[in-house]
Amino acid sequence: MKIAILGYGTVGKGVVKILEERFPHFEIVKIVVHSEKDCLDERFTTNFYEIFDYDVDVLMEMIIGDSPTYEYIRYALSQCIHVITSNKTTVACHLEEYMKLAKENHCQFRYEASVAGGIPWIQGLIKAKRIDKIERIEGILNGTTNYILDHMLKEDRDYTEILKDAQRLGYAESNPSADVDGIDALRKICISSSLGYNIRVNTDEVDCFGISTVKLNDLKKFKNEGLLIKLMGYSHFENNKFYACVEPVLVSSISKYAAVDENNNAVSLYGNTIGELMFIGQGAGQAPTANAMIQDLLDINDRRYDGECILVDSVIDRGDTLNNYVFCMNEDQSMIFEEKIDFVEKVDERYYITLKPSTVEEKNKWIKELRNANCEFFYARRRVL
Structure with a gap:
């Protein structure tokens, strides 16, 4: 198979490294980067549309944001090229459209890496809902905020100091608002809910509150009461009524979520026959996310198809819970x-x-x-x- 790489940042470099070391039979024909100074050899280009001169089979997209990503993914799918992405922003906004385009053009759109890093969460949801009605989804969906809250207590240091460490380690961007304000987790709960319940979910319909105003003394006070603070996403769907939120949650220090430390994620689904299934692992970082991207590539290579996902409208219901x-x-x-x-x-x-x-x-x-x-x-x- 011929592969084109879109984006050569942290995840893109991880994907190229694993492919070159472990899967040399996949040919990386082009790597699209932002500027000429990033072009390292003849495979690199700043012209996205140049990749279509090379009979590319799969586009692996790993850039940030929805523009120009949306245009690029749409064009690739329209040319019958499989697309694999880690970009939760564009997936949360256009999942239904991408799936429809892929079906019309007899190719696949895969996005395992867009939620929970290296955890096989998307595949877990797909398999669970083949039998079960998914009733609710919840979890720690952002490794950056989990790292910050964990290390504030471990190191007895303030939020701003631990945030700087997270940025230095590559867990947080220079502008960390998407993580600490809950936006990253919001996009992931929207993607998970759309897939799990087969409904259309708009990001502006989800209540969201982050952790940027938490104080070290807050964490200490609640710890003395046997509680830890975790930023969590939550959604449920019943009788065509849907509710979702991202917010700080007080969990018991002996609960399974309390044990999720460092930059790890933990996400659960609740099915009407399977009960609770919980997935735990690294939710951020180069290697875990690259791993998820390549898992999708191997599924395409093996001609595995997840089946159709038809999304319908639902009623937003904050209810009287x-x-x-x-x-x-x-x-x-x-x-x-x-x-x-x-x-x-x-x-x-x-x-x-x-x-x-x-x-x-x-x-x-x-x-x-x-x-x-x-x-x-x-x-x-x-x-x-």
């Missing part, structure tokens, strides 16, 4: 929570407001009010499952 929330802030804003307050603690100039069971809509209203008041705050949901 009650959750227990804790809001943390440097100033007393308890008045906005009114009769929902269970109790208020003040620890080292930090206010911890524990609320009675509250709805998602109530929580979203309080977040909006705190932001309008220019109050820096942090909140977490207590996980009861």
Whole structure:
């Protein structure tokens, strides 16, 4: 098979390395890069459309963002070229369109590497739903935030210091907002939900809150109570009603999620006959993501086809499900929570407001009010499952 590589950053270099060392029968004919200075030999080019002069069978796409990625993937699929991508941004936005184009042109669109790095999560979902109705999905879907929260406690250091370490190690970008604000996990829960439930999911329909305002003392306080903070994605689908969120969650220190440390991911599905299936492994980094890309390549080479996935519309339903929330802030804003307050603690100039069971809509209203008041705050949901 003839391979074209789109993007020669961290993951792209990992893919090329593994292919050259372990699968020399795959021919890398072109590597598309951003500028002339990145061209290392005759295989490199800055002209994406040049790859179509070489009878390419598979495009392996590993660049960032949706532009010009969307145009490139659409064109490759229209030319009957298989596409493999690690780009969760473009998959979250255009999954249905890409799958439709691939079907029309008798090729495959594969995206295992777009969610949970090296974990075979997408394949796990596909196989589970052949038999089961998937009821809910949840997990730690971002290795960067998991590393930060883990090492703040391990090293007794503040968020900003550990973030710098994560950037130095390659877990976080120079602009880390996609990770720490929950956007990366949001895209992954959208992709997982679309596939798991066969529904259309728009990223702007998913509630999202990150960890950039968490303090070391917050982590210490909850640890003393036998709780750890994890940034988690969650979704459920029942009776054509769908809800999803990404938010900080308080998990018991003896729970399976508490044991997920470093840059690892852990994601679960719940099926009506299989029960819970949990997948744990490295969710970020060069080798795990490159591994997932090449797994997709081997499946295409072996002519494995996952079958059709038809997406339908659903109703967004934040519903009346009650959750227990804790809001943390440097100033007393308890008045906005009114009769929902269970109790208020003040620890080292930090206010911890524990609320009675509250709805998602109530929580979203309080977040909006705190932001309008220019109050820096942090909140977490207590996980009861």
